[in-house]
Amino acid sequence: MNWGARVAEQIFVGGGGEGYGTPQGLLLKYANRHGLIAGATGTGKTVTLQILAEGFSAAGVPVFLSDVKGDLSGLARAGSEDFKLHGAFSERAATIGFTDYAYRSFPVTFWDLFGKAGHPVRTTVAEMGPLLISRLLDLTEAQEGIVNICFRVADEESMALLDLKDLQALLVWAGENAKDLSLRYGNVSTASIGAIQRRLLVLENQGGAELFGEPALDLADVMAVDDEGRGRVNILAADRLMSSPRLYATFLLWLLSELFEELPEVGDPDKPKLVFFFDEAHLLFDDAPKALVDKVEQVARLIRSKGVGVYFITQNPADVPEDVLGQLGNRVQHALRAFTARDQSDLRKAAQTYRDNPAFSTEDAIREVGVGEAVTSFLERKGVPGMVERTLIRPPSSQLGPITDQQRGDVIAASPLRGKYETRLDRDSAFEILARRAEQAAKEAEKAEEEKEREFRNARRYDPNRETPTRRSRKADDSFGEAMAKMVVKELKGTTGRRIVRGIFGTLFKGR
Numbered sequence: 001m002n003w004g005a006r007v008a009e010q011i012f013v014g015g016g017g018e019g020y021g022t023p024q025g026l027l028l029k030y031a032n033r034h035g036l037i038a039g040a041t042g043t044g045k046t047v048t049l050q051i052l053a054e055g056f057s058a059a060g061v062p063v064f065l066s067d068v069k070g071d072l073s074g075l076a077r078a079g080s081e082d083f084k085l086h087g088a089f090s091e092r093a094a095t096i097g098f099t100d101y102a103y104r105s106f107p108v109t110f111w112d113l114f115g116k117a118g119h120p121v122r123t124t125v126a127e128m129g130p131l132l133i134s135r136l137l138d139l140t141e142a143q144e145g146i147v148n149i150c151f152r153v154a155d156e157e158s159m160a161l162l163d164l165k166d167l168q169a170l171l172v173w174a175g176e177n178a179k180d181l182s183l184r185y186g187n188v189s190t191a192s193i194g195a196i197q198r199r200l201l202v203l204e205n206q207g208g209a210e211l212f213g214e215p216a217l218d219l220a221d222v223m224a225v226d227d228e229g230r231g232r233v234n235i236l237a238a239d240r241l242m243s244s245p246r247l248y249a250t251f252l253l254w255l256l257s258e259l260f261e262e263l264p265e266v267g268d269p270d271k272p273k274l275v276f277f278f279d280e281a282h283l284l285f286d287d288a289p290k291a292l293v294d295k296v297e298q299v300a301r302l303i304r305s306k307g308v309g310v311y312f313i314t315q316n317p318a319d320v321p322e323d324v325l326g327q328l329g330n331r332v333q334h335a336l337r338a339f340t341a342r343d344q345s346d347l348r349k350a351a352q353t354y355r356d357n358p359a360f361s362t363e364d365a366i367r368e369v370g371v372g373e374a375v376t377s378f379l380e381r382k383g384v385p386g387m388v389e390r391t392l393i394r395p396p397s398s399q400l401g402p403i404t405d406q407q408r409g410d411v412i413a414a415s416p417l418r419g420k421y422e423t424r425l426d427r428d429s430a431f432e433i434l435a436r437r438a439e440q441a442a443k444e445a446e447k448a449e450e451e452k453e454r455e456f457r458n459a460r461r462y463d464p465n466r467e468t469p470t471r472r473s474r475k476a477d478d479s480f481g482e483a484m485a486k487m488v489v490k491e492l493k494g495t496t497g498r499r500i501v502r503g504i505f506g507t508l509f510k511g512r
């Protein structure tokens, strides 16, 4: 069968051979109805992700994926005989009737929060919003309230909140004005502010400072196609990021919410506008408050009509909350181990979520499939889940395993985005504005003091017994703080300012 001819309609995933079912394809029309790639370690999840990314790219659909182990960079290079690490690829291709199998490279854009293994990817503190920032810092509700106040003040005062320095400056200011702020907003304790500052420090040590600033990520650069009409494969270096799971999960969640907010409604397009792969998805749900899980569920449901497909990759489907799992229409279930009673129950549960095939037991199949094989079910015409099949997953066309640092460097150097994000900008923002105002306030205070002193001196000329006034030395920040507090309170009265609320995530972390 020549699958190339069908590429406009579906992505070939794998197929038959003896003991296997009919060839399996992922219909592009239903690719925005999300998906799941699950399986124990070493069973073939990453390769499945790789072949799906290839398929989408070839169909003109850009994808975004995180590379947790550094083994997806191979997408940037055509495969070769040298990289048939596991069995003969062409043999596998022949077995499953993949006659137009060929080695190919794909247009990869490398991204890296730390700016080393790809273009730096940044967002601003304001874009991330108070709720995700609070989640990132793991704040209590009271602390989150303070972050909200800082955002609000910055907003009303038209002070840009770009990087962590800006947030720190506002927290310092809030500390100095805790009393005034408490009057207006309820208890703003300096202890809470201190706690937030300490969390910020931790975030900074984890490399969080790199994430915030400008130039911020332009979604258009992610949603791009190359000259040949192939979707760009955006690969986020996530190996180092994995040591800060909260940073990793919050960043991806932010990206999802950004896509959700920025993209227009498109209903059910012929093919997705973008496909987003969420690797190590359990990190998103580990000890996540119920409200967060609800929102992820909601975003997954609604982002579909923006033409974005979200695919979760995880070892155990039980890691994904049921409400979310229920929305993942396209599934590739690699082998699950069943050593413990808990494993067995998870396996049974996983099996129950599929439409049975009378030819075999789904449960047994999930236990038995080998490496690079899976139990699959894709949405069929009218969006009905297909019957499960045992599927030998097709080999990738790009290189299996990572490329060298040198090769990666070459790809980055040749990228059309080269130079756009590399140099950090430091636009005038809260930090600078507050510092300047403090300086200004200090100068004015000084002038006033001098004025007073002169008056006293003049007065003393006529009354030599009058005491010399002691010049109060004031710390610049104090006078600034007072001036600022008065101004803010005045401004906040009857304001019509734009409020920083993050659309669907607006109530994200409430009520935990």
Ligand SMILES: Nc1ncnc2c1ncn2[C@@H]1O[C@H](COP(=O)(O)OP(=O)(O)OP(=O)(O)O)[C@@H](O)[C@H]1O
Residues within 6 Å of the ligand: 039, 040, 041, 042, 043, 044, 045, 046, 047, 048, 069, 085, 086, 092, 371, 372, 373, 392, 393, 394, 395, 396, 400
């Ligand atoms: N479709 C496939 N075709 C050919 N070989 C495959 C295929 N899938 C998996 N393999 C082989 O199995 C190895 C392990 O697969 P992979 O890295 O995808 O596992 P994984 O489930 O991602 O593991 P981990 O949980 O450790 O990340 C691959 O390096 C490759 O050699």
Ligand SMILES: [Mg+2]
Residues within 6 Å of the ligand: 045, 046, 047, 069
């Ligand atoms: Mg893997």
